[in-house]
Amino acid sequence: MDTDLFFPPAGISGERKYELERIAVNICNSCTVIDECLEFAVGNPQLVAAGVWGGKTDDEIQKMQRRRKRRGRRK
Numbered sequence: 001m002d003t004d005l006f007f008p009p010a011g012i013s014g015e016r017k018y019e020l021e022r023i024a025v026n027i028c029n030s031c032t033v034i035d036e037c038l039e040f041a042v043g044n045p046q047l048v049a050a051g052v053w054g055g056k057t058d059d060e061i062q063k064m065q066r067r068r069k070r071r072g073r074r075k
């Protein structure tokens, strides 16, 4: 499998990055460990800062990480 789909190389951005992400997300959507993969990504911001994980893009994962961090601070 082409890892560039999940981790677009530096220098790839905009429409091309979006295209690669859509292909990766489609692969994730038929993966049997999608929930566990996303949980790992959201729960480990120190390890996961880029790429498609669990059917989500890095932007979406970072939003989820920030949301979780805010919720954690309110407890």
Ligand code: SF4
Residues within 6 Å of the ligand: 006, 027, 028, 029, 031, 032, 033, 034, 035, 037, 038, 052, 053, 054, 055
């Ligand atoms: S859900 Fe995770 S393990 Fe499954 S294809 Fe996507 S990135 Fe790979």
